[in-house]
Amino acid sequence: MSIKKTATYAIAGLLGIVISILAIGVFSPSGFHVSRSAVVAAPAEAVFVPIANLRDWNDWSSWNTQKDPSLKYSYGGETGQVGSFMEWKSEKNGVGRVTLVEVVPNSRIKYRMEMDGGKFHADGELTLNPVPEGTQVVWSDKGDMGNNPLFKFLGLFMDAILGADFQEGLDNLKQRVEAKNEKKG
DSSP states (O other), X not given: OOHHHHHXXXXXXXXXXXXXXXXXXXXXXXXXXXXXXXXXXXXHHXXXXXXXXXXXXXXXXXXSTTTOTXXXXXXXXXXXXXXXXXXXXXXXXXEEEEEEEEEETTTEEEEEEEEGGGTEEEEEXXXXXXXXXXXXXXXXXXXXXXXXXXXXXXXXXXXXHHHHHHHHHHHHHHHHHHHHHHHHO
Protein backbone atom coordinates (compact mmCIF):
# COMPACT_ATOMS: atom_id res chain seq x y z
CA MET A 1 0.00 0.00 0.00
CA SER A 2 1.31 3.45 -0.85
CA ILE A 3 2.04 6.13 1.72
CA LYS A 4 -0.56 8.39 0.10
CA LYS A 5 -3.25 5.71 0.43
CA THR A 6 -2.27 4.97 4.06
CA ALA A 7 -2.40 8.69 4.92
CA THR A 8 -5.82 8.98 3.27
CA TYR A 9 -7.16 6.08 5.37
CA ALA A 10 -5.64 7.55 8.53
CA ILE A 11 -7.19 10.97 7.89
CA ALA A 12 -10.55 9.40 7.04
CA GLY A 13 -10.41 7.32 10.22
CA LEU A 14 -9.61 10.36 12.40
CA LEU A 15 -12.33 12.37 10.70
CA GLY A 16 -14.78 9.53 11.37
CA ILE A 17 -13.84 9.50 15.07
CA VAL A 18 -14.28 13.28 15.37
CA ILE A 19 -17.64 13.19 13.57
CA SER A 20 -18.79 10.31 15.81
CA ILE A 21 -17.82 12.19 18.98
CA LEU A 22 -19.61 15.32 17.78
CA ALA A 23 -22.71 13.34 16.78
CA ILE A 24 -22.81 11.61 20.16
CA GLY A 25 -22.36 14.98 21.86
CA VAL A 26 -25.17 16.60 19.87
CA PHE A 27 -27.65 13.95 20.96
CA SER A 28 -26.38 13.56 24.54
CA PRO A 29 -28.09 15.21 27.50
CA SER A 30 -26.45 18.40 28.72
CA GLY A 31 -26.96 17.57 32.40
CA PHE A 32 -24.97 15.24 34.61
CA HIS A 33 -25.43 13.77 38.07
CA VAL A 34 -22.83 12.10 40.28
CA SER A 35 -23.49 10.49 43.66
CA ARG A 36 -21.44 8.40 46.09
CA SER A 37 -21.99 7.36 49.69
CA ALA A 38 -20.21 5.93 52.71
CA VAL A 39 -21.25 4.91 56.21
CA VAL A 40 -19.29 6.54 59.02
CA ALA A 41 -19.34 4.88 62.44
CA ALA A 42 -20.07 8.13 64.26
CA PRO A 43 -23.07 10.33 65.04
CA ALA A 44 -24.19 12.96 62.53
CA GLU A 45 -22.89 15.74 64.80
CA ALA A 46 -19.33 14.42 64.44
CA VAL A 47 -19.62 14.09 60.66
CA PHE A 48 -21.29 17.46 60.13
CA VAL A 49 -18.46 19.59 61.52
CA PRO A 50 -15.81 18.80 58.84
CA ILE A 51 -18.28 19.03 55.95
CA ALA A 52 -19.82 22.35 57.05
CA ASN A 53 -16.42 23.94 57.73
CA LEU A 54 -14.92 24.52 54.28
CA ARG A 55 -11.50 25.03 55.88
CA ASP A 56 -11.57 21.32 56.79
CA TRP A 57 -12.14 20.14 53.20
CA ASN A 58 -8.39 20.15 52.50
CA ASP A 59 -8.06 17.50 55.24
CA TRP A 60 -10.54 15.03 53.73
CA SER A 61 -11.49 15.87 50.15
CA SER A 62 -9.51 14.39 47.28
CA TRP A 63 -8.64 17.88 46.06
CA ASN A 64 -5.95 18.78 48.56
CA THR A 65 -2.49 20.29 48.88
CA GLN A 66 -0.86 16.86 49.33
CA LYS A 67 -1.93 15.85 45.81
CA ASP A 68 -1.48 19.33 44.35
CA PRO A 69 1.18 21.43 46.10
CA SER A 70 0.31 24.42 43.86
CA LEU A 71 -3.20 24.55 45.37
CA LYS A 72 -3.86 27.75 47.32
CA TYR A 73 -7.08 28.27 49.28
CA SER A 74 -8.74 31.42 50.62
CA TYR A 75 -11.91 31.60 52.69
CA GLY A 76 -14.65 34.06 53.51
CA GLY A 77 -17.93 34.36 55.34
CA GLU A 78 -18.92 32.92 58.68
CA THR A 79 -17.69 29.33 59.04
CA GLY A 80 -20.40 26.74 58.49
CA GLN A 81 -23.04 29.32 57.56
CA VAL A 82 -24.87 30.12 54.33
CA GLY A 83 -22.65 32.41 52.27
CA SER A 84 -19.34 31.10 53.57
CA PHE A 85 -17.02 30.23 50.73
CA MET A 86 -13.75 28.65 49.74
CA GLU A 87 -11.79 29.82 46.69
CA TRP A 88 -8.85 28.06 45.11
CA LYS A 89 -6.14 28.61 42.56
CA SER A 90 -4.09 25.73 41.22
CA GLU A 91 -1.94 24.84 38.25
CA LYS A 92 -3.69 21.45 38.09
CA ASN A 93 -7.29 22.37 38.99
CA GLY A 94 -7.55 25.96 37.78
CA VAL A 95 -9.53 28.62 39.61
CA GLY A 96 -12.79 28.04 41.43
CA ARG A 97 -15.11 28.71 44.28
CA VAL A 98 -17.48 26.73 46.52
CA THR A 99 -20.19 28.68 48.34
CA LEU A 100 -22.54 27.21 50.92
CA VAL A 101 -26.13 27.92 49.84
CA GLU A 102 -27.99 25.86 52.46
CA VAL A 103 -26.95 24.56 55.86
CA VAL A 104 -29.17 22.29 57.96
CA PRO A 105 -27.17 21.41 61.10
CA ASN A 106 -26.36 17.72 61.45
CA SER A 107 -28.41 16.95 58.34
CA ARG A 108 -27.00 18.47 55.13
CA ILE A 109 -25.18 21.22 53.33
CA LYS A 110 -25.77 22.38 49.78
CA TYR A 111 -23.18 24.27 47.82
CA ARG A 112 -22.64 25.98 44.49
CA MET A 113 -19.32 25.33 42.77
CA GLU A 114 -18.07 27.66 40.04
CA MET A 115 -14.96 27.26 37.94
CA ASP A 116 -13.31 29.32 35.23
CA GLY A 117 -15.02 32.54 36.26
CA GLY A 118 -18.47 30.97 36.34
CA LYS A 119 -18.25 29.35 32.90
CA PHE A 120 -18.77 25.98 34.58
CA HIS A 121 -20.94 25.50 37.63
CA ALA A 122 -22.44 22.63 39.54
CA ASP A 123 -24.72 22.27 42.52
CA GLY A 124 -23.64 19.84 45.20
CA GLU A 125 -24.94 18.40 48.41
CA LEU A 126 -23.63 16.39 51.33
CA THR A 127 -26.50 14.70 53.15
CA LEU A 128 -26.32 12.86 56.47
CA ASN A 129 -28.74 10.00 57.14
CA PRO A 130 -28.88 8.06 60.41
CA VAL A 131 -28.30 4.31 59.98
CA PRO A 132 -27.79 1.59 62.63
CA GLU A 133 -24.01 1.63 61.99
CA GLY A 134 -23.73 5.41 62.43
CA THR A 135 -24.25 7.98 59.70
CA GLN A 136 -24.59 7.49 55.96
CA VAL A 137 -23.01 10.37 54.05
CA VAL A 138 -24.26 10.92 50.50
CA TRP A 139 -22.23 13.29 48.32
CA SER A 140 -23.94 14.33 45.12
CA ASP A 141 -23.32 16.83 42.38
CA LYS A 142 -25.30 17.90 39.36
CA GLY A 143 -24.55 20.32 36.60
CA ASP A 144 -25.17 21.35 33.03
CA MET A 145 -22.52 21.09 30.33
CA GLY A 146 -24.35 23.54 28.03
CA ASN A 147 -24.93 23.01 24.32
CA ASN A 148 -21.34 22.49 23.19
CA PRO A 149 -21.26 18.91 21.77
CA LEU A 150 -17.72 18.30 23.08
CA PHE A 151 -18.71 19.36 26.62
CA LYS A 152 -21.89 17.25 26.40
CA PHE A 153 -19.74 14.29 25.32
CA LEU A 154 -17.48 14.91 28.32
CA GLY A 155 -20.59 15.02 30.51
CA LEU A 156 -21.17 11.35 29.70
CA PHE A 157 -18.02 10.58 31.70
CA MET A 158 -18.57 12.90 34.69
CA ASP A 159 -19.70 10.03 36.91
CA ALA A 160 -16.44 8.19 36.28
CA ILE A 161 -14.35 11.37 36.57
CA LEU A 162 -15.91 12.87 39.71
CA GLY A 163 -17.19 9.65 41.24
CA ALA A 164 -13.72 8.35 42.06
CA ASP A 165 -12.80 11.70 43.67
CA PHE A 166 -16.03 11.74 45.68
CA GLN A 167 -15.44 8.20 46.93
CA GLU A 168 -11.84 9.00 47.89
CA GLY A 169 -13.05 12.07 49.79
CA LEU A 170 -15.76 10.11 51.58
CA ASP A 171 -13.26 7.39 52.52
CA ASN A 172 -10.91 10.07 53.90
CA LEU A 173 -13.79 11.71 55.80
CA LYS A 174 -14.81 8.33 57.26
CA GLN A 175 -11.25 7.58 58.40
CA ARG A 176 -10.75 11.04 59.92
CA VAL A 177 -14.09 11.22 61.74
CA GLU A 178 -13.95 7.63 63.04
CA ALA A 179 -10.41 8.14 64.36
CA LYS A 180 -11.43 11.34 66.11
CA ASN A 181 -14.62 9.70 67.46
CA GLU A 182 -12.60 6.76 68.88
CA LYS A 183 -10.37 9.14 70.82
CA LYS A 184 -13.45 10.74 72.40
CA GLY A 185 -15.06 7.37 73.22
